[in-house]
Amino acid sequence: MESAAGALRKTPLNAVHRASGAKMVDFGGWDMPVQYTGILDEHAVVRNRVGLFDVSHMGELEIRGPQALELVNWVSCNDASKLQVGQAHYSGLILENGGFVDDILVHKFADDHFFLCVNASNQDKDFEHVQKQGSDRGFDATVENIGPTLSQIAVQGPRAVETLQKLTATPLAPIGYYWFTTGEVSGAPATIARTGYTGEDGFEIYVPNSEAPRLWNELLTAGEEFGVKPAGLGARNTLRLEAAMALYGHEITDELNPLEAGLSWIVKFNKGEFLGKRKLEEIKAAGLKRKLCGFKMTGRGIGRDGYEIQIDGSPAGWVTSGGPGPTVNLNIGLCYLPIEQAKTGQPIQVMIRNQAVDAEVIATPFYKRAK
Amino acid sequence: MYPTNYKYTKEHEWILVEGHTGTIGITDHAQQELGDIVYVDLPKPGTAVEVGKALGSVESVKAVSDIYSPVTGEILESNTELAAAPEKLNADPHGEAWLVKVKLASLAEVDGLMSATDYQAYLGE
Numbered sequence: 001m002e003s004a005a006g007a008l009r010k011t012p013l014n015a016v017h018r019a020s021g022a023k024m025v026d027f028g029g030w031d032m033p034v035q036y037t038g039i040l041d042e043h044a045v046v047r048n049r050v051g052l053f054d055v056s057h058m059g060e061l062e063i064r065g066p067q068a069l070e071l072v073n074w075v076s077c078n079d080a081s082k083l084q085v086g087q088a089h090y091s092g093l094i095l096e097n098g099g100f101v102d103d104i105l106v107h108k109f110a111d112d113h114f115f116l117c118v119n120a121s122n123q124d125k126d127f128e129h130v131q132k133q134g135s136d137r138g139f140d141a142t143v144e145n146i147g148p149t150l151s152q153i154a155v156q157g158p159r160a161v162e163t164l165q166k167l168t169a170t171p172l173a174p175i176g177y178y179w180f181t182t183g184e185v186s187g188a189p190a191t192i193a194r195t196g197y198t199g200e201d202g203f204e205i206y207v208p209n210s211e212a213p214r215l216w217n218e219l220l221t222a223g224e225e226f227g228v229k230p231a232g233l234g235a236r237n238t239l240r241l242e243a244a245m246a247l248y249g250h251e252i253t254d255e256l257n258p259l260e261a262g263l264s265w266i267v268k269f270n271k272g273e274f275l276g277k278r279k280l281e282e283i284k285a286a287g288l289k290r291k292l293c294g295f296k297m298t299g300r301g302i303g304r305d306g307y308e309i310q311i312d313g314s315p316a317g318w319v320t321s322g323g324p325g326p327t328v329n330l331n332i333g334l335c336y337l338p339i340e341q342a343k344t345g346q347p348i349q350v351m352i353r354n355q356a357v358d359a360e361v362i363a364t365p366f367y368k369r370a371k
Numbered sequence: 372m373y374p375t376n377y378k379y380t381k382e383h384e385w386i387l388v389e390g391h392t393g394t395i396g397i398t399d400h401a402q403q404e405l406g407d408i409v410y411v412d413l414p415k416p417g418t419a420v421e422v423g424k425a426l427g428s429v430e431s432v433k434a435v436s437d438i439y440s441p442v443t444g445e446i447l448e449s450n451t452e453l454a455a456a457p458e459k460l461n462a463d464p465h466g467e468a469w470l471v472k473v474k475l476a477s478l479a480e481v482d483g484l485m486s487a488t489d490y491q492a493y494l495g496e
Contacts, residue, residue: 035406039431040407301410302430302435
């Protein structure tokens with residue numbers, strides 16, 4: 001569905017957000033809350049207590065059949081044969097040129113049943129891509145786009161376990177990071193995954209659309225004693241930036257590959273053939289030309305998405321995502337740099353409105369939670 | 372909410388004129404739209420500013436916004452306290468968090484700006 005002005009897509013929680021006074025924005029064709037009380041406040045709530053995110057705009061694909069695994073392993077670069085039932089991993093849907101169709105989470109429900117969580121604005125493209133690859137290659141597997149039927153709520157922060165545990169009989173503590181289970185949350189059938197996009201502990205729960213508003217409100221009530229607050233896309237972005245997690249369209253695109261994006265850990269060359277493998281092998285053999293790096297501003301200013309990077313007065317790269325890091329208390333960002341300069345301590349300049357402002361390459365993630 | 376002795380621009384700046392000195396800031400509406408302000412870039416004293424041209428910028432967590440000068444003139448002073456405490460712009464945009472003081476080239480320029488009543492009507496309040 002293409003969205004004309006005034007015809008933005010809405011999640012089942014849209015009315016709840018509007019009633020709570022959230023500031024809404026057009027996010028890739030979706031009418032989404034960017035903030036409720038303020039980005040800095042919501043950021044701190046997730047780092048210190050617990051925040052709720054409506055991420056129902058995210059897409060979900062279900063792949064079933066005797067060759068479900070073969071199809072998943074053909075379209076994505078990580079090795080889904082290594083997943084156990086109830087386990088999830090981060091992966092990429094890769095094009096023949098080695099670039100990304102999308103970055104995804106793969107969940108294994110059964111040997112013949114996988115569940116992919118994909119980006120909101122890519123879900124239609126992803127669905128068509130996986131379906132086409134499945135039929136072109138003749139895999140005995142079906143692909144279903146179940147995104148329109150599912151809502152997703154992310155419960156994130158150090159008090160996430162306690163908050164969610166009040167609404168479910170499923171013991172949450174034993175669920176490991178990047179594992180999931182099915183159960184009920186306040187009587188609603190739910191997939192409960194210990195995953196997230198904030199750098200904090202927490203869960204992403206998938207529930208039928210009709211249950212989402214009730215669960216949202218019950219989670220707010222359950223978390224009241226722990227200081228829960230709703231958090232918008234603004235905080236989601238500052239949180240993931242501090243955790244140095246990639247955002248499609250920024251760190252990764254159809255023209256940027258996982259090797260230069262610092263994601264070689266999701267590229268399993270030894271798992272057999274997969275789409276894009278040949279090109280990625282060539283790129284690896286030829287040696288990377290550029291690499292994604294973290295930086296902090298040392299001069300006054302904030303390097304933002306798309307700004308040019310210079311080294312010694314010459315163009316050297318660009319900022320993929322940049323902004324304030326509220327918890328690390330630095331102005332930070334991610335950028336592509338020539339491989340020779342992609343090293344910690346390298347001085348760089350960010351071109352901020354025609355002024356070269358000093359910055360320095362630093363290690364990522366910028367923020368790592370205490371275990 | 373909007374002081375009646377201030378004048379307002381369509382770009383959501385305010386100016387208070389006293390003699391030939393104008394004090395310039397951003398409006399409460401502007402700070403609300405921007406959200407948490409984390410950085411302020413202001414010109415040094417002596418800088419020439421021109422009506423309708425950017426004199427500096429404010430940055431929220433999400434974005435950069437130019438501040439357009441409501442008048443032509445010369446910067447007398449900028450509010451240096453905002454560098455260390457940009458959040459004051461969210462707390463007190465019409466008062467403590469003024470941005471710059473300008474020596475006006477022409478008082479007539481101010482006549483074309485909106486009154487508090489006009490500005491509120493412009494905002495649709």
